[in-house]
Amino acid sequence: MPTSARTPYVVGAATLACVLLAIPILESTFAAAPHTSSVVIFSLVTLVVMLVGGVWLMHAGDIHAEPATVFSWRPLVYIAVLASAWAMVIAETPHATYFLFALIGISQWLLPERTGAFVTLGLTVFTIVGQVFHHGASTGTVVGPLLIAVLMLAFMHMYRAMRFEALQKNAVIAELRDAQGQLVESEREKARITERERLGRDLHDTTAQSLSSVILRLGLAEEALDSGESAGALEHVRSASDATSEALSELRSAITHLTPKGSGPTRLEAALVRVAETARSRAVSNRRGTTPVIECRVAPDLPELNMTTATSLVRIVQSSLANALDHAHASRIEVRACAEGGEVHIDIEDDGRGFDVDEALLGPRGDSGGYGLGFVVQRSRELGGNAAIIAAPGDGALISVTIPVSQAPSDPPASPVSPH
Structure with a gap:
C-alpha cells in the first residue's frame, strides 16, 4: 500500500499514544511526586520505541489502511519491545494503565483478529500483574485493565464487522457495475448487428439489383458486338452506365443513412x-x-x-x-x-x-x-x-x-x- 494511504492512520495512532503517555507525566508533575523525572524519561523512551518501530513496520509493509488479516512476526516483536518499555512506566505510576488503550488498539490493528485477541489477553494480564506487584492489589488495578480490554475488543470487533460489510457491498456494487457495462456492450453489439442486417437488406434491394442489371446489360452488349450490331451494343453500354450511376447513388444514400x-x-x-x-x-x-x-x-x-x-x-x-x-x-x-x-x-x-x-x-x-x-x-x-x-x-x-x-x-x- 502507498505510504500516503497509511500516513493518516500512523499519525492518528501516534497522536493518541502521545496523549495517553502524557497522562502519567501530567499527574506526576501536578502531584509533585518524587518519581516524576523517572516517569518522564520512561514515557519518552516508550514514545521513541513506538515511533521508531512504527517507521520500521511501515517500510516493511506491515501497516495497512485496514486491520490486518494475515499474520506477520514483525508486529509481534514490535509490541513486545513496546510493552517492555511501557513496563518501566507502570513500575513508577499506576496511571500508566491508560496507555493500554493504545497498546491494545495497535495489537488489534497490526495482527489478525484471533491473534490480536490472544495478545490483548496477554497485555491485560501483564498490566494487572505489574500494577499489583508495584502498587498493590485493589479493585482499580484489576477491573481497570479488564474494562479497557473488553471495550477495545468490542470496538475493534464491531469495526472489523462494519468494514467487512462495507467491502462486501463495494464488491457487489462493482459486480453490478460490471454486469451493467456488459449489458450495455451487449446492447451496443445487438444494435450493430441489427444495423448491419438493415444495411445488407437495403443494399440487396437497391444497389445489388442495379449491379445485377449492369452485368446483364454488359453481357447483352458483348453478344451484340459478337453479332456485329454495334448500335445495339452501344445502347446496352449506355443502359449499363445509367444503371451504374443509379447504383452509385443508392450506395451513397445507404452510407449516409439517407433512408x-x-x-x-x-x-x-x-x-x-x-x-x-x-x-x-x-x-x-x-x-x-x-x-x-x-x-x-x-x-x-x-x-x-x-x-x-x-x-x-x-x-x-x-x-x-x-x-x-x-x-x-x-x-x-x-x-x-x-x-x-x-x-x-x-x-x-x-x-x-x-x-x-x-x-x-x-x-x-x-x-x-x-x-x-x-x-x-x-x-x-x-x-x-x-x-x-x-x-x-x-x-x-x-x-x-x-x-x-x-x-x-x-x-x-x-x-x-x-x-x-
Whole structure:
C-alpha cells in the first residue's frame, strides 16, 4: 500500500499514544511526586520505541489502511519491545494503565483478529500483574485493565464487522457495475448487428439489383458486338452506365443513412409506382422479347404512414419484384396496396415459374444467399406484422404482407418516399 494511504492512520495512532503517555507525566508533575523525572524519561523512551518501530513496520509493509488479516512476526516483536518499555512506566505510576488503550488498539490493528485477541489477553494480564506487584492489589488495578480490554475488543470487533460489510457491498456494487457495462456492450453489439442486417437488406434491394442489371446489360452488349450490331451494343453500354450511376447513388444514400422518409398515402403510392416503373425498365433492358406487364394498384384510403413503415413496404415490393423478374421470369406482375381494420395490406402476385416455399426459406442456400424472401418475412415481423408466401413450382407466386399501422413507430413526416 502507498505510504500516503497509511500516513493518516500512523499519525492518528501516534497522536493518541502521545496523549495517553502524557497522562502519567501530567499527574506526576501536578502531584509533585518524587518519581516524576523517572516517569518522564520512561514515557519518552516508550514514545521513541513506538515511533521508531512504527517507521520500521511501515517500510516493511506491515501497516495497512485496514486491520490486518494475515499474520506477520514483525508486529509481534514490535509490541513486545513496546510493552517492555511501557513496563518501566507502570513500575513508577499506576496511571500508566491508560496507555493500554493504545497498546491494545495497535495489537488489534497490526495482527489478525484471533491473534490480536490472544495478545490483548496477554497485555491485560501483564498490566494487572505489574500494577499489583508495584502498587498493590485493589479493585482499580484489576477491573481497570479488564474494562479497557473488553471495550477495545468490542470496538475493534464491531469495526472489523462494519468494514467487512462495507467491502462486501463495494464488491457487489462493482459486480453490478460490471454486469451493467456488459449489458450495455451487449446492447451496443445487438444494435450493430441489427444495423448491419438493415444495411445488407437495403443494399440487396437497391444497389445489388442495379449491379445485377449492369452485368446483364454488359453481357447483352458483348453478344451484340459478337453479332456485329454495334448500335445495339452501344445502347446496352449506355443502359449499363445509367444503371451504374443509379447504383452509385443508392450506395451513397445507404452510407449516409439517407433512408426514405414517408408521410401520407399519396407519397407511398408515388413511390410504389416509381418502383414498378424502375423494375419494368430494367426488365426491358435485360430481356429479349415480351416486355413484362407490371400493374400497381394503391387504394385511395391508405392511412398516414411513418418513415419506418413506408420504407419497409417500399423495400418489400422492390425485393419481391426483383425476385419475380429475375428468378421467376414472370410476364405479368400485379402490386396491390389497401388498408382495412387498422392494417395495411400489400400483395405482390406474379405468373412466373413459381418455387417451393419451404426450400426457398429453409433450404441449405436459403433465398439465393438469404437476402430475398427471408428478408421480406423479417421486415414484416420487425413492424409487428407478418408475410404470407403462397407459391408452387409452375404456378406463380403470391406474397401478402400485413402491417398493423398502430404498432409502427411514430416518426414525423419529412420528405416523399423514394424507392432507392
